[in-house]
Each structure stands twice: as C-alpha cells, then as structure tokens.
Amino acid sequence: MIKRSFIGLAKPRIEYEALDLTVPEPRIFPTSKKVTLLLNQAYEPFGKKNAVLLKKGDTVKTGQKLSLYEGSDVYVISSVTGSISSISPFLGEFGRSYTAIAIDVAEDEEMDEQFKALSVEPTMDIAKEYLSFIPGNPPASLFSSGDTSPSIDTIVICGVDCDLLITANQHALLSDEKAIAKGVGILKHITGIENIIMAAPEHLMQNAGVSGAQVRVVDAEYPATLPRMIMQDILGKTVPAGKTCEEMGVCFVSAEAVAAIGMAFDQGYIPRYKKLNLIKKDGDSVMISARIGTPVHEIFSAYDVTINEKDRIILGGPMTGSSIYSEHHPIQPDTSAIIVQDGRDLALVSDYPCINCGECIRICPAKIPVNMLVRFLEAGKYEEAAEEYDLYSCVECGLCSFVCVSRMPILHYIKLAKYELGRISTAEATNA
Numbered sequence: 001m002i003k004r005s006f007i008g009l010a011k012p013r014i015e016y017e018a019l020d021l022t023v024p025e026p027r028i029f030p031t032s033k034k035v036t037l038l039l040n041q042a043y044e045p046f047g048k049k050n051a052v053l054l055k056k057g058d059t060v061k062t063g064q065k066l067s068l069y070e071g072s073d074v075y076v077i078s079s080v081t082g083s084i085s086s087i088s089p090f091l092g093e094f095g096r097s098y099t100a101i102a103i104d105v106a107e108d109e110e111m112d113e114q115f116k117a118l119s120v121e122p123t124m125d126i127a128k129e130y131l132s133f134i135p136g137n138p139p140a141s142l143f144s145s146g147d148t149s150p151s152i153d154t155i156v157i158c159g160v161d162c163d164l165l166i167t168a169n170q171h172a173l174l175s176d177e178k179a180i181a182k183g184v185g186i187l188k189h190i191t192g193i194e195n196i197i198m199a200a201p202e203h204l205m206q207n208a209g210v211s212g213a214q215v216r217v218v219d220a221e222y223p224a225t226l227p228r229m230i231m232q233d234i235l236g237k238t239v240p241a242g243k244t245c246e247e248m249g250v251c252f253v254s255a256e257a258v259a260a261i262g263m264a265f266d267q268g269y270i271p272r273y274k275k276l277n278l279i280k281k282d283g284d285s286v287m288i289s290a291r292i293g294t295p296v297h298e299i300f301s302a303y304d305v306t307i308n309e310k311d312r313i314i315l316g317g318p319m320t321g322s323s324i325y326s327e328h329h330p331i332q333p334d335t336s337a338i339i340v341q342d343g344r345d346l347a348l349v350s351d352y353p354c355i356n357c358g359e360c361i362r363i364c365p366a367k368i369p370v371n372m373l374v375r376f377l378e379a380g381k382y383e384e385a386a387e388e389y390d391l392y393s394c395v396e397c398g399l400c401s402f403v404c405v406s407r408m409p410i411l412h413y414i415k416l417a418k419y420e421l422g423r424i425s426t427a428e429a430t431n432a
C-alpha cells in the first residue's frame with residue numbers, strides 16, 4: 001500500500017502486504033508433465049576434467065540429489081520422479097551460467113530414501129549435502145563450516161518478506177509453526193549457535209513466539225525487512241560499505257527455509273513445494289504451492305493468465321524482482337512471486353537522461369548520492385562508482401528506480417555493477 005504525503009514534501013510511505021490471518025492454505029498446483037531444475041554451475045561437458053554424472057534418459061526419484069560432475073559439491077534435488085529429457089546451458093540474470101536439467105515426469109512417484117537414512121542424526125554435513133536446494137533457498141553460509149567462511153554467531157530468521165506484495169514467509173510463520181520450531185532446534189544443534197532471532201511482523205508475534213527463537217518486531221514500512229535494514233534497526237549494527245552481513249557474524253535465512261529444514265529432518269523427505277504469490281494483471285493475488293521446477297506458463301494456463309506480446313513477467317517483488325523473457329522459466333527455490341504486468345500499463349524504462357531532480361537522493365535509505373552514482377554506472381565506470389559514490393552502501397531496495405522521473409533502471413545498473421566487480425575480483429583472486 002502506498003501513501004503519499006498530502007503536501008508532497010515528505011517521502012512516500014510504502015507499507016508491506018500484511019497477510020490476512022484467515023487466508024486459506026495455498027492452492028497446491030498439480031505436478032506438471034515436465035519440470036526443469038537449474039543447477040548453479042555452467043554446462044561445459046567437454047571442457048571438464050571430471051566425469052559427467054548425468055545424461056539424457058537417466059531415471060531419477062523424488063528427493064534424489066543430482067550433481068553434474070564427479071567430485072562437484074554443486075547439486076539440485078529432484079522435485080519429481082521421471083527421466084532426464086535434456087541437459088543444456090541456461091543463461092540467467094546478467095549472463096550468469098547455469099545448467100538446465102529437464103525431467104519428464106513419470107506417472108508414479110517414487111521417493112529417494114538416501115536422505116531418510118541419514119536424517120535420523122542431524123549434522124551440519126548432512127544439511128550441507130542435502131538441504132541447499134530447498135524451498136526458501138537457505139544461504140550457503142548457513143551450512144558452511146569450512147575455515148574460509150566468516151564466523152557466524154547470530155542467525156536471523158526472516159518471518160517477514162523482503163519485498164512488497166509477497167507473503168511466503170509470513171505464511172510459513174502462520175501455518176508451519178511446528179516445522180519452524182523443529183527447524184530452529186535443528187539449527188541450534190548443528191551450528192552450535194544459540195543466538196537465533198525471529199524477525200516478525202507485529203500481527204504474527206504470537207506465531208513467532210512458539211518458534212523457540214527470540215522474537216523482534218519489524219516495522220511495516222518498506223524497506224525495513226531487508227537484511228541490512230534489520231541489521232541496523234534490530235541488531236544495532238551498521239554494515240560498512242563493502243562488507244556483508246555474514247562478515248559481521250550474522251546469517252539471514254527465510255522462515256520458509258527453516259520450516260523446510262524442520263520438515264526434512266522430521267519426515268525424512270526433502271520438501272519440494274515452493275510457496276509463491278501469483279499477482280495477475282488486474283492486481284489479483286493468489287497464493288500457490290508448486291513443485292520447484294514447474295514452468296511458469298503452466299501456472300498461467302491454470303489461472304487464466306494470457307500473456308501478450310508487450311506484457312512483462314517479473315520473478316520476485318515489484319521493487320526488487322527481475323523480468324524474465326521466457327514463459328518456460330521454472331520456479332526456483334527462491335521464487336516467492338510471479339508478477340504479470342499488462343504491456344499497456346507499463347511504466348516503460350526510458351533512455352531519458354537524469355534531470356537532477358533529487359527524488360532518488362531524498363528517498364534513499366542509505367543516503368547515497370544516487371544522481372551522481374547513476375552517471376558513473378551508465379558510463380560503465382564501476383570502480384569509480386564504488387570508490388567515490390558509495391556503490392557498496394546500497395541495500396538494493398529499488399526505491400530510487402521507483403521514484404525516478406526519468407524512469408532510469410537504477411537498481412539494475414547497481415546490481416550489474418556489483419556483479420561485474422565481483423567477477424573481476426574473483427578473476428584476480430584466481431590469477432593470483
């Protein structure tokens with residue numbers, strides 16, 4: 001909900017969607033005939049020294065761990081039973097390389113029992129080996145116990161959602177109380193971390209209270225639920241530019257992921273359904289629960305959403321989500337919303353220059369001189385943007401793009417710059 005100041009001098013107040021406590025359970029989306037799992041690793045079978053472990057025609061069971069190369073610790077968990085119909089390269093946002101594993105779904109479902117046998121005694125190694133690809137997408141740092149990872153002493157569970165119009169974490173808090181409590185117990189046991197905090201909206205305090213974590217209320221005004229804002233407002237720690245929350249000893253994990261960890265160890269099966277909001281062109285929102293890997297076009301057909309030539313499909317929320325260009329794109333462990341915008345109503349991104357109106361500076365919670373930053377980003381001068389104009393202080397809230405009168409895609413420039421600088425520093429570290 002957006003409330004603008006009557007006299008137009010104050011910042012607009014943008015409030016999160018508060019989950020209606022009487023909301024019914026998400027509609028379970030029927031299993032589609034084909035799912036596609038995106039492995040976070042480039043497909044380069046001819047350049048790799050290690051043997052390729054998967055091939056077309058291989059049969060897989062629900063819950064089976066699939067790695068592409070021998071010795072690789074990158075994997076996906078199959079959300080269905082069936083046979084692999086193709087393995088191919090897949091380009092994600094900013095040209096990130098993935099491998100798409102398409103599976104034709106069999107009529108009869110068979111559960112993989114490997115995790116079940118191990119789940120009786122929860123350990124960090126088992127969690128790391130099997131629970132990275134679960135609904136809610138836990139961060140790698142949650143399960144890393146290696147010497148190279150920063151030392152974490154606090155876990156913050158987000159019972160709030162990081163963008164507007166999304167309710168997946170609130171729903172987990174409301175309906176998966178027992179699983180979350182189990183997940184909190186498991187996390188304490190396998191990490192040894194006692195300082196576990198549940199960041200919850202005020203109307204779900206009671207539900208958050210049974211989790212076994214310390215409960216803190218998060219403000220209802222955007223962008224209060226973003227990790228760096230929670231660090232500042234709730235933990236009283238400011239994350240310096242260029243540092244991560246993990247480097248400050250704090251790991252953020254979604255309530256949905258904690259519920260999935262609890263369910264996995266409770267039942268011996270790895271959860272495979274992702275909760276998400278489908279927001280249609282008329283603004284109508286439906287909460288559904290679909291298997292990871294379900295192509296978005298199947299969800300559109302089931303809910304009578306027709307996609308026309310200039311319509312926009314966004315994965316994620318309205319402030320921070322990203323457009324996708326194929327209706328065959330699959331639901332991922334972190335897909336919390338699909339927004340469909342009618343091409344006729346779109347506020348199109350333009351190539352107008354910045355007119356120095358200052359709106360972006362006034363609204364930026366990190367107090368960045370966005371008007372100057374954007375000039376360097378447009379020119380591809382990323383290092384100068386980082387050194388002189390505070391690129392790394394950005395909390396990626398998207399408010400600057402939202403208010404920009406020239407409709408500049410500022411957040412996307414910022415994300416691209418951070419991605420490119422990250423690539424350069426990784427390449428330099430590898431060469432060194």
Ligand code: SF4
Binds near residue numbers: 364366400
């Ligand atoms: S996305 Fe824009 S408004 Fe938000 S912190 Fe970054 S620069 Fe500031």
Ligand code: SF4
Binds near residue numbers: 355356357371404408
């Ligand atoms: S809101 Fe847009 S046009 Fe205005 S100063 Fe910022 S970047 Fe420039």
